[in-house]
Amino acid sequence: SDKTEWNLGDLLKDIQNQTDITISYSSSQLDLSQKIVLPLSHMTLFKCFEVLESSANLKVIVQNNKILIAKNYISGSVTHQKGSFSGFVRDAVTGEKLIGANILVLPDFRVGVTDPNGYFFLEYPLEHETYTLTISYVGYKHLVLKFSGTSRFQSDFFLEPGASFNPVIIYDTNKTDSYGFKNPESSQKPAKIQFIPGSFGGIDIFRELASLPGVLKTTDLQSGVSIRGFGNAYTNYMIDGIHLYEPNHSFGLFSVFNHQAVKHVALYKQDIPFEYSGRLSGVVNHELKNGNIFQWQGNIGLNAAAMDLTLQGPIIAGKTSVMLSGRKSLLDAWLPAFVAKLSDYKTSSLDFWDMHIKITHQINPRHRFEILSLQYNDQVSFSYSTVDRTFKNQVRWGSNLGGIRWIGVFGNKLSISSQFAWSNFNNFKNSKSIIFLTDQDTVYSNILGQSAIKDLIWHNQSKYYFNNDWQLKAGIKASTNRMRPSLFKKINFDIEDLEPFLESGKDSVFYAVGMYADLTYSLNHILTFGAGLQLKNLFSGVMPLQMFLNPVLRLDYRPLPEHQIHLSIQKLHQAHHLLLQNSYGLSSDFWLPVTTVLPAEQMWQLALEYHCQIGQNIDYQLSSFFRKAYNMAAFINPGDQYDPVLDRGLILPVFTDSGEWEEKVVAHEAFSYGLEQELSLKWEQFSLITAYSFGKTVYQEKVSDQVYTYPGDFDVPHALNVYLKYLPRDGYCYFVSWQYHSGRPVSLPLDGYLNQDGQWILDFAQKNAWRIAAYQSLDAGFSAFTATDDWVMEYAIGLTNIFNNDNPIGAKMYLEDGSFSVRQINGFPILPYIRFNFFIR
Structure with a gap:
């Protein structure tokens, strides 16, 4: 297109239409009607992203064929400040929110987990120039993102399912993940059925539950399971x-x-x-x-x-x-x-x-x-x-x-x-x-x-x-x-006389x-x-x-x-x-x-x-x-x-x-x-x-x-x-x-x-x-x-x-x-x- 003036929403759609790249962002966080002026009508993709970061105060993270865009809340030096990640982790195919997904930020070794709503919030000190965010969930491919220091980054994160057929996830909430974050609401060591x-x-x-320690079906015909x-x-x-x-x-x-x-x-x-x-x-x-x-x-x-x-x-x-x-x-x-x-x-x-x-x-x-x-x-x-x-x-x-x-x-x-x-x-x-x-x-x-x-x-x-x-x-x-x-x-x-005589119990409320x-x-x-x-x-x-x-x-x-x-x-x-x-x-x-x-x-x-x-x-x-x-x-x-x-x-x-x-x-x-x-x-x-x-x-x-x-x-x-x-x-x-x-x-x-x-x-x-x-x-x-x-x-x-x-x-x-x-x-x-x-x- 020969256009140089765009609103943000139309520009992101045009980029996706012209490429095979998936762009993820939170519509509640970004002002999609925000005006964007490009210096040229024909620009490389990365030059376009540089304009978004400089003029629209956005943060753009590129990983393979995925792009995350979020609001950049501060600029300048990051020394002695705190950054944070927050957002929902979703299935890239169905949009389902993933509960118990593991979050890791390196090199500070900050860890977290999504709650029963699929949401997480994670803070880390802004003491390094670059960071790595890893999001993992059993049965899904890991999402690994590299980024420079930013104060607050909020987005939806999409994980692609692995090769497993229609998996059901079972959580034994005694276990913890390899990063060691114990959450009272969800297990950090889920396993596929x-x-x-x-x-x-x-x-x-x-x-399946009866194969876990402490859980039994004592016979083939037992009601439910017995626990401990x-x-x-x-x-x-x-x-x-x-x-x-x-x-x-x-x-x-x-x-x-x-x-x-x-x-x-x-x-x-x-x-x-x-x-x-x-x-x-x-x-x-x-x-x-x-x-x-x-x-x-x-x-x-x-x-x-x-x-x-x-x-x-x-x-x-x-x-x-x-x-x-x-x-x-x-x-x-x-x-x-x-x-x-x-x-x-x-x-x-x-x-x-x-x-x-x-x-x-x-x-x-x-x-x-x-x-x-x-x-x-x-x-x-x-x-x-x-x-x-x-x-x-x-x-x-x-x-x-x-x-x-x-x-x-x-x-x-x-x-x-x-x-x-x-x-x-x-x-x-x-x-x-x-x-x-x-x-x-x-x-x-x-x-x-x-x-x-x-x-x-x-x-x-x-x-x-x-x-x-x-x-x-x-x-x-x-x-x-x-x-x-x-x-x-x-x-x-x-x-x-086969009609029964009924003697009923009294309702208890x-x-x-x-x-x-x-x-x-x-x-x-x-x-x-x-x-x-x-x-x-x-x-x-x-x-x-x-x-x-x-x-x-x-x-x-x-x-x-x-x-x-x-x-x-x-x-x-x-x-x-x-x-x-x-x-x-x-x-x-x-x-x-x-x-x-x-x-x-x-x-x-x-x-x-x-x-x-x-x-x-x-x-x-x-x-x-x-x-x-x-x-x-x-x-x-x-x-x-x-x-x-x-x-x-x-x-x-x-x-x-x-x-x-x-x-x-x-x-x-x-x-x-x-x-x-x-x-x-x-x-x-x-x-x-x-x-x-x-x-x-x-x-x-x-x-x-x-x-x-x-x-x-x-x-x-x-x-x-x-x-x-x-x-x-x-x-x-x-x-x-x-x-x-x-x-x-x-x-x-x-x-x-x-x-x-x-x-x-x-x-x-x-x-x-x-x-x-x-x-x-x-x-x-x-x-x-x-x-x-x-x-x-x-x-x-x-x-x-x-x-x-x-x-x-x-x-x-x-x-x-x-x-x-x-x-x-x-x-x-x-x-x-x-x-x-x-x-x-």
């Missing part, structure tokens, strides 16, 4: 910070979180951020993808268990995006016949579906608005028959949750987020039985159970960066919670208001101190006000850049009791609120860990912990554990308005301790990850002034995971995965009989005096993907449980010819799998 095959070859996030010896009830499962009560599909075979819709998963075993508090043992927070703001993309996945479809793209290009992801079970087509061959159970229905939706609107580069929703539904029907009895069971459960969230950044030091959310869980069970006592007498039984939970939550949080050393996070959270625990039961009625603050100080990145305090109030119409103070203290010491020692102590509380912690994957029963009889569960945790990284190929971590918990709820009668399916409904108490259940529940104490270690090795195309955990969990229960001590429900002394991966070339992967852990304890009856009403009368041994057999599984497989500019195709084949080991999922009581026996129920034999994904980009 390893695609360990789940049930029938599907990718399941919980199976505490079960499903004590783990906070969240999606974008919203709590989900039941995280499982189909007997625990799959989680409700479709990995195609999830951007990253954060696991907290200690130092749990106050905004995620509410459970004692840990947090698993899933962050959904925001959707591609530049172009439409699609993904189709298929395996023996389910098929899924994911679409994401712009509603308004560059401003508003949507992500839709749905999944539908295929198990009904073939699994009932498969189960009938392996066991005495007849499965007539095993169906589920789920839908994830997220809409993101960029108000401007510093403010965004999000709407999200998760809905799912499960239905399981099965039956069982013996000579003297027949059972028919139907279980339905589902959840719908959603939220509206606003996130904003003010200046370059303050970020604020505000969220309104809801979470609803519904659970229905129908168990029918026919028991033939004699040739003349027949007992018909119908047990209906129904429970529901409804939450409303408002949460506001602010984070302020005083400087590179001091950070403050504070927030307020308010919620209402409505619970309906109930068991409906009628026995010994005539065959014509309580309110919670909490405030928290957390302050972090770093001394030259050698010592980092953190301290926080949460104040929470619980109240309802039938319970006096209860107040909780939950402190946390953290200390990080880094004697050398590759070595770190971390010490923390934290107090947590939980205002929900789950009386049935299913180890067999059915939906959770009997969530109960805090009452005067059952006070809030509380726990102290002390944790010490050491982490070192030797070069880029060796990573080692050793962790130890001690936990002491109070007021943990359980039935006095342990009968719900001896038979995972058929008989448990016959021995549960009836929940009524009279509060009868409170007489059958006891609050006990517990403590756990353990060691965890993880070693990662890389050598050329090979990588090896080993994780070993030793742990002990002990319950102490007081009944009638008598104290009983017994192993916890999820006490697993030893667990070992080994994962070996070989990448012969880009797009191809061979792997072998071996998992072993000790069997968990169970409570079993010594004897039992049917009374005249057809009820089992059981004589139990001491609680958890038995252990089921150890679990071990060897899996192996191969995956590959091919890619063009428009699409990626991935496929995988392999075998699970190659040993064909009889891995137990529980124990069952049998009464044959007048004799009583208990037998182990085994899981799946050796199974082949195949998985297919097609991604359009």
